[in-house]
Amino acid sequence: MNDEPLLIAEGLTKHYGRQLGCRDASLELYEGEVMAVVGESGSGKTTLLQMLSTQIEPSAGRVLYRMRDGSVQDLWTMSEPARRFLLRTDWGYVHQDPQLGLRMGVSAGGNVGERLMAVGNRNYASIRTTAADWLGRVEIPQSRIDDTPRTYSGGMRQRLQIARNLVTAPRLIFMDEPTGGLDVSVQARLLDLLRRIVSEMRIAAIVVTHDLAVARLLSDRIMVMKGGEVIEAGLTDQVLDDPNQPYTQLLVSSILPA
């Protein structure tokens, strides 16, 4: 494992017209590390995540990524095809709303297999075997491989989305509120699964959540955002047990029930 950072963000800023989305956010993420981004609604978490994952272009700042060949590239000076290739091979993006991350009219097998086909796999049997294997790993019965996600529960859809993203063994995965909108018991199971897979595969992850319990369970490090700025960052346990900022203290005391 390489001890250079996998992802480096420097001074990321985004204005939506006159509205500030995120100001001067910087971070370094290492291989296999899980970073949580927490903060109240409108604090800029999604904006930051979308800049990091090149879905929106920053007004200022840059994102550097260490490619599989070891070279470090500025993501916004990379060509669009290269960037899109990276997005569907070395990265994953799990949306809060699985309908945005899945093809609802395509079978589960097709959803998982799409990335394999996108990188040129032309063997049906191998695509199907790999898809079935991944369904098993996210605890979806393999008998459901030919069903579309329309027939799946919310938790299953989210797990399918995860399988679809992980099938190319990415090194980095972005997740925006992956457990949002799910029942508590369904959330717990999903979190368990995420934690297991991320540590088994040693994937680096950036997880946006406003649930501090999710952050505590999944992440090694945490960033606290407020009003578009990162106001506190550090090891998750340290920040949550002994917050520096009054705002973080408030967040911890109000959201973490005894």
Next chain:
Amino acid sequence: MTAPVYNFAYLDEQTKRMIRRAILKAIAIPGYQVPFASREMPMPYGWGTGGVQVTAAILGPRDVLKVIDQGSDDTTNAVSIRKFFTRTAGVRTTTATGEATVIQTRHRVPEAALNENQVLVYQVPIPEPLRFLEPRETETRRMHALSEYGLMHVKLYEDIARHGHIATAYAYPVQVDGRYVMDPSPIPKFDNPKLSDCAALQLFGAGREKRIYAIPPYTRVTSRDFDDHPFEPYRHDASCELCAATESYLDEVITDDAGNRMFVCSDTDYCEHRRALGHGPVAASPPAEAVHD
């Protein structure tokens, strides 16, 4: 009879120039869908207005026009398009594939090999092969631009998962010259191999969707498939009951109220040509009349 109120072949010269520019661009970028300002034609969209506009733009006074619909020269659609050009351009028409210089077609490629002096014009309802899985046009355009064609295989994957084999029988997607993935229009996949390395220029016109695309002569066209589920052209395992052809694409036609059926060539000109050469029903199979009580 040429109606004097119309310009030659109905469209005004400026419109034809605009369409020809789109055609030239389409030929320069094989398989790429070129947008064009599709005009209202005096017929409904389902009747091949895209093909008609392409034909109108390339037709010259010495051209000989053939129009086929599902292989036949005699359907209402084929007859009315032929009449339209007889009336507006005064060109000679034919049903013989070999005599035609321009062939406008819906849903078939003629059986007879085409030559370098011919242009085949296809009527296209939906030009975008990725449409059914990705309805966003901005996204499909980007996929074409970046050759991101994984989604095309998702469609074929779904076919096999559902039916055990690639069940797509018409409009089977092809890749042109190793680059653009293209919808060959709703021809049976039996015809796909004829698109490749064809001596004639092939033009595709979609009227409602305002797109023109092309396959220049002698261009390699491959049908998309999986290594373990290779592309297979399909035809009924039978011979034509009129001309005994065993290589042509066959239509199954119902011959009477009792539901009796027979197989005949879908390409009527090909079938007639063979019969004129003395090919007839195979001795073993009963003549069509014999099935009646």
